[in-house]
Amino acid sequence: MMAKNKKKYWRDLIVKYAGNPIISLDDIPQLSNAVFNAAVTKYQDEYLLLLRVEGLEGKSRFFLARGKDGFHFKVSERPVMQWSSQEPFKTYEKRGIEDPRITKIGDTYYILYTAVSHAGTRIALAATEDFKTFKRIALISEPENKDAALFPKKINNRFVRFDRPMAAGGNIWISYSLDLLYWGDSKCVMETRPGYWDSARIGSGPPPLETDKGWLEIYHGVKKTPSGSIYRLGTALFDLKDPSRLIARCEAPILSPREYYERTGDVPNVIFGCGIILEETGEVKIYYGAADTCICVGLTSLHDLLEACLH
Ligand code: BMA
Secondary structure (H helix, E strand, C coil): CCCCCCCCCCCCCCEECCCCCCECHHHCCCCEEEEEEEEEEEECCEEEEEEEEEECCCCEEEEEEEECCCCCCEECCCCCECCCCCCCHHHHCCCEEEEEEEEEECCEEEEEEEEEECCEEEEEEEEECCCCCCEEEEECCCCCEEEEEECCCCECCEEEEEEEECCCCCCEEEEEECCCCCEEEEEEEECCCCCCCCCCEEEECCCCEEECCEEEEEEEEEEEECCEEEEEEEEEEECCCCCCCEEEECCCCCECCCCHHHHCCCCCCEEEEEEEEECCCCEEEEEEEECCCEEEEEEEEHHHHHHHHHC
């Protein structure tokens, strides 16, 4: 066991909240298998998490958790979104819905999530204005695509998203749309790096943050080892006017699985971030799933994230 005061030379940029995990299976009011990969937003005077909860049968649905301080949450009694019973969603959500990301545009909170079926994974779009009624809008990709993060505003009159088609290992792409329904003009914007911690696969995390240095994206990178994959988080910066142009990318990850709850679970050694909150003070909270088993939060600042990316 490590001596209590031993300096942690391997400490990451992101500081893990001492009360992690903030949500685990015991907090879910229905018998379930795991809770992980939550989207986050602020609504009225609360933090809301849209939680991916995997049931005992193995399929995921979304519960909603509410909290006042960003660290303590109460989970809804029932799921707020299940796999759909209405076509065309019914066919493509037969194996559940996963990994939501929330983006607010105007008064609407858009939810991009992964629809899972025998046909593979597709990106799906839903929306809510009050977190009581959730309306499905469309399936917006072909298979195999997932990890979609919608930008919080239109750029040159078009909606913009990052996504991750499962080709050539798994790289991050950008696509554009006039109406959120039909997407195109797609380009590969960031690739895996041989020899690096993000050598096997990468995918976008939370919706990009607009900063004066560019669009800041927290992404996950996967490295394959003889005993399985390791999922970590990193930063990348894209041009404000042309978000397909990568300006900078971190060398080292900003968050790695090191704690027991990140190393041990249904899928070991996983940190998977779908949610980010930038506070008015410049503090950043990153919500992440740990080991596909529980939800944690990590803390840093916008300044430090940009520094890590640029230098
Ligand atoms: C990814 C997604 C995530 C999951 C991660 C680690 O491909 O399926 O939902 O957390 O793998 O298992």
